[in-house]
Amino acid sequence: xxxxxxxxxxxxxxxxxxxxxxxxxxxxxxxxxxxxxxxxxxxxxxxxxxxxxxxxxxxxxxxxxxxxxxxxxxxxxxxxxxxxxxxxxxxxxxxxxxxxxxxxxxxxxxxxxxxxxxxxxxxxxxxxxxxxxxxxxxxxxxxxxxxxxxxxxxxxxxxxxxxxxxxxxxxxxxxxxxxxxxxxxxxxxxxxxxxxxxxxxxxxxxxxxxxxxxxxxxxxxxxxxxxxxxxxxxxxxxxxxxxxxxxxxxxxxxxxxxxxxxxxxxxxxxxxxxxxxxxxxxxxxxxxxxxxxxxxxxxxxxxxxxxxxxxxxxxxxxxxxxxxxxxxxxxxxxxxxxxxxxxxxxxxxxxxxxxxxxxxxxxxxxxxxxxxxxxxxxxxxxxxxxxxxxxxxxxxxxxxxxxxxxxx
Amino acid sequence: xxxxxxxxxxxxxxxxxxxxxxxxxxxxxxxxxxxxxxxxxxxxxxxxxxxxxxxxxxxxxxxxxxxxxxxxxxxxxxxxxxxxxxxxxxxxxxxxxxxxxxxxxxxxxxxxxxxxxxxxxxxxxxxxxxxxxxxxxxxxxxxxxxxxxxxxxxxxxxxxxxxxxxxxxxxxxxxxxxxxxxxxxxxxxxxxxxxxxxxxxxxxxxxxxxxxxxxxxxxxxxxxxxxxxxxxxxxxxxxxxxxxxxxxxxxxxxxxxxxxxxxxxxxxxxxxxxxxxxxxxxxxxxxxxxxxxxxxxxxxxxxxxxxxxxxxxxxxxxxxxxxxxxxxxxxxxxxxxxxxxxxxxxxxxxxxxxxxxxxxxxxxxxxxxxxxxxxxxxxxxxxxxxxxxxxxxxxxxxxxxxxxxxxxxxxxxxxxxxxxxxxxxxxxxxxxxxxxxxxxxxxxxxxxxxxxxxxxxxxxxxxxxxxxxxx
Numbered sequence: 099x100x101x102x103x104x105x106x107x108x109x110x111x112x113x114x115x116x117x118x119x120x121x122x123x124x125x126x127x128x129x130x131x132x133x134x135x136x137x138x139x140x141x142x143x144x145x146x147x148x149x150x151x152x153x154x155x156x157x158x159x160x161x162x163x164x165x166x167x168x169x170x171x172x173x174x175x176x177x178x179x180x181x182x183x184x185x186x187x188x189x190x191x192x193x194x195x196x197x198x199x200x201x202x203x204x205x206x207x208x209x210x211x212x213x214x215x216x217x218x219x220x221x222x223x224x225x226x227x228x229x230x231x232x233x234x235x236x237x238x239x240x241x242x243x244x245x246x247x248x249x250x251x252x253x254x255x256x257x258x259x260x261x262x263x264x265x266x267x268x269x270x271x272x273x274x275x276x277x278x279x280x281x282x283x284x285x286x287x288x289x290x291x292x293x294x295x296x297x298x299x300x301x302x303x304x305x306x307x308x309x310x311x312x313x314x315x316x317x318x319x320x321x322x323x324x325x326x327x328x329x330x331x332x333x334x335x336x337x338x339x340x341x342x343x344x345x346x347x348x349x350x351x352x353x354x355x356x357x358x359x360x361x362x363x364x365x366x367x368x369x370x371x372x373x374x375x376x377x378x379x380x381x382x383x384x385x386x387x388x389x390x391x392x393x394x395x396x397x398x399x400x401x402x403x404x405x406x407x408x409x410x411x412x413x414x415x416x417x418x419x420x421x422x423x424x425x426x427x428x429x430x431x432x433x434x435x436x437x438x439x440x441x442x443x444x445x446x447x448x449x450x451x452x453x454x455x456x457x458x459x460x461x462x463x464x465x466x467x468x469x470x471x472x473x474x475x476x477x478x479x480x481x482x483x484x485x486x487x488x489x490x491x492x493x494x495x496x497x498x499x500x501x502x503x504x505x506x
Numbered sequence: 507x508x509x510x511x512x513x514x515x516x517x518x519x520x521x522x523x524x525x526x527x528x529x530x531x532x533x534x535x536x537x538x539x540x541x542x543x544x545x546x547x548x549x550x551x552x553x554x555x556x557x558x559x560x561x562x563x564x565x566x567x568x569x570x571x572x573x574x575x576x577x578x579x580x581x582x583x584x585x586x587x588x589x590x591x592x593x594x595x596x597x598x599x600x601x602x603x604x605x606x607x608x609x610x611x612x613x614x615x616x617x618x619x620x621x622x623x624x625x626x627x628x629x630x631x632x633x634x635x636x637x638x639x640x641x642x643x644x645x646x647x648x649x650x651x652x653x654x655x656x657x658x659x660x661x662x663x664x665x666x667x668x669x670x671x672x673x674x675x676x677x678x679x680x681x682x683x684x685x686x687x688x689x690x691x692x693x694x695x696x697x698x699x700x701x702x703x704x705x706x707x708x709x710x711x712x713x714x715x716x717x718x719x720x721x722x723x724x725x726x727x728x729x730x731x732x733x734x735x736x737x738x739x740x741x742x743x744x745x746x747x748x749x750x751x752x753x754x755x756x757x758x759x760x761x762x763x764x765x766x767x768x769x770x771x772x773x774x775x776x777x778x779x780x781x782x783x784x785x786x787x788x789x790x791x792x793x794x795x796x797x798x799x800x801x802x803x804x805x806x807x808x809x810x811x812x813x814x815x816x817x818x819x820x821x822x823x824x825x826x827x828x829x830x831x832x833x834x835x836x837x838x839x840x841x842x843x844x845x846x847x848x849x850x851x852x853x854x855x856x857x858x859x860x861x862x863x864x865x866x867x868x869x870x871x872x873x874x875x876x877x878x879x880x881x882x883x884x885x886x887x888x889x890x891x892x893x894x895x896x897x898x899x900x901x902x903x904x905x906x907x908x909x910x911x912x913x914x915x916x917x918x919x920x921x922x923x924x925x926x927x928x929x930x931x932x933x934x935x936x937x938x939x940x941x942x943x944x945x946x947x948x949x950x951x952x953x954x955x956x957x958x959x960x961x962x963x964x965x966x967x968x969x970x971x972x973x974x975x976x977x
Contacts, residue, residue: 256973259973341761341771341778448936452947469930469933470582471969
């Protein structure tokens with residue numbers, strides 16, 4: 099068999115994984131002072147080895163072969179890091195349970211009403227199977243396919259595919275256009291989330307006042323969410339066209355100006371943000387309205403008796419008590435802004451002018467669906483997936499400390 | 507009692523379910539996917555019904571799919587799980603993919619030298635040459651031409667005459683001159699700007715062909731499989747420079763990449779004097795002009811007066827009908843018979859009046875010039891039915907409808923005007939369109955942009971070839 103030449107030998111990759119794992123676990127041991135050092139080091143090294151090989155070995159360590167570009171090697175190390183993050187977290191959790199004398203796997207719910215007895219598990223699985231089957235066939239298997247396709251050059255209808263290691267990823271690493279797509283996704287998402295949430299909170303607070311016909315307002319305000327982003331795009335393109343748009347018609351008649359909403363920078367970006375805000379705000383209002391109704395009136399009343407003004411009551415009582423809703427909405431709005439706005443962009447601007455509204459998700463759509471270049475687009479969608487998972491984990495870590503789940 | 511009733515009902519349903527298909531077995535069911543949903547779809551349904559009335563044993567059902575891209579995607583996915591139609595309408599950009607996928611039987615192979623199929627004559631001789639040449643692959647006629655268009659100019663005669671422009675512009679220089687003359691009307695608020703049209707990559711392809719230039723190597727992929735892009739040409743640069751001049755002088759309203767609705771709206775409402783669009787919009791634009799109350803005049807697509815060979819010709823656009831492979835011989839013949847009927851002299855003429863797509867046959871043009879009562883060729887949009895054209899000569903009454911046929915009919919047929927064919931056609935459009943867009947809006951180093959895009963597109967094309975080309 100021909101010897102494969104590596105620029106970084108798999109043995110070195112594995113060794114680095116083992117060292118990092120052992121080091122991390124030694125650090126944890128030093129921090130917590132729990133359990134034995136040797137067992138920590140051993141488990142850490144094992145976790146490190148598994149982590150380092152998890153994503154690289156299935157691809158035959160191809161990214162570390164001598165004929166690969168430096169970008170591929172970088173992607174290789176990123177894959178090692180991702181694998182390590184996964185296994186080190188998992189193993190440290192297991193080891194922690196072991197040190198505290200707990201079972202490695204949670205025993206399951208033993209409260210009354212849980213499925214117990216000889217056929218308990220079987221019964222539970224039978225009842226759950228429709229859901230599990232749907233998840234497996236429509237979510238997990240396609241995800242595995244996505245992972246697989248991201249390492250291929252592949253097109254719909256093509257008689258063959260070609261394994262290209264991590265080239266789809268390393269190409270993105272070097273592609274400045276893709277970087278600006280990603281940056282734009284963050285910028286637009288940030289704008290959408292900030293505006294959609296603050297405006298929704300304002301509107302929901304007003305809706306919470308005892309006014310005549312509040313139910314009708316509420317229904318009307320929530321209604322835009324029932325519209326798909328694509329239709330929202332159509333509505334806004336009718337509103338914002340330079341010559342034939344309704345908004346410019348009104349501006350022209352009143353102020354004598356026409357704003358090229360969809361064909362200049364930054365107007366096009368602002369238009370996309372505003373259209374998305376309009377689309378998603380109903381969802382936010384719905385949750386904030388529900389949230390506001392859970393806030394105990396006596397708390398607010400006693401605060402106002404104690405002399406707290408409207409702003410103080412809002413800032414000190416209402417907003418903190420709404421934090422579970424805010425947290426949930428930040429997560430869902432992030433997902434909306436990253437993943438769901440592409441169809442709106444497709445109708446409104448086609449990513450233009452000059453790619454100024456070309457978000458990363460829109461790139462996935464254009465590459466995969468319009469151009470049937472599925473290898474590249476699955477790689478792009480995986481990157482987006484990792485980013486959103488990363489943001490969500492970050493939000494959970496940072497947000498959860500400040501979220502107050504009260505027992506009221 | 508109730509239970510017995512349910513059981514009997516169940517058995518009856520089962521029996522009926524197995525019997526009905528057995529009874530209907532003699533009818534050949536054909537499904538045809540088309541990318542229209544407006545009155546053009548109504549026309550297609552009506553024509554299918556006319557065909558069905560002629561054949562008791564064939565039933566053609568039309569299915570409307572959102573647009574050209576979606577039809578390609580849906581068909582591709584349909585092939586994966588075996589649910590695809592017998593007949594599908596694929597647009598020009600999908601030609602190479604249609605060939606490479608091996609999913610279709612070519613029309614000429616199906617006909618196999620016969621004079622008629624199920625009573626429908628095969629006479630491809632009078633199809634306009636530039637049309638037949640487009641869909642000829644390696645000397646074989648691939649699909650049956652249906653909706654064929656070409657870009658033409660649309661002018662608001664009153665506005666141009668008000669500015670003292672009495673001759674309709676024919677060249678890029680004419681347009682720039684006319685725009686300079688129209689500027690006072692813009693300044694005093696009579697109109698919004700001189701010109702607007704959809705910023706579509708299709709026009710770039712057309713202008714390359716007009717200047718006798720290829721988009722890709724191997725003579726546009728016609729002399730052999732294309733392997734490289736050919737953007738580094740004077741012709742392509744000239745297009746970018748023309749757009750830049752139009753835009754930076756404020757003559758041109760840009761309404762976004764490949765957006766067709768807003769420019770048409772601006773023109774038909776009389777706010778812009780010059781538009782370029784597909785001939786397929788002729789019917790809609792004529793009616794818009796009549797409603798607004800201005801005189802519409804059309805000419806061939808404006809061309810670069812400085813091109814070394816002058817105007818050489820235009821490429822056709824639109825789509826054709828393909829027949830899926832693997833059909834039983836009688837099904838295949840039924841599908842072919844339908845397409846022969848669909849594109850015969852009368853139907854091709856009627857289709858032209860319904861839309862503005864050119865009649866693909868010379869005999870249809872002759873028919874429209876010598877009409878008789880009872881012709882039932884005009885598609886009446888409100889009622890959704892065919893009515894008589896109440897004139898002897900359609901083109902004398904509606905001269906704007908002849909422009910497109912003349913343009914294609916007088917085009918020199920060579921590998922520039924046959925149009926490019928390569929696998930990444932649709933994928934590449936935003937790239938070479940994007941360079942022109944970027945240069946038009948922001949200027950910059952055109953040569954550098956061309957070099958970068960040319961390399962990117964060549965790489966994509968070679969990847970495609972690696973997956974599809976015969977080894």
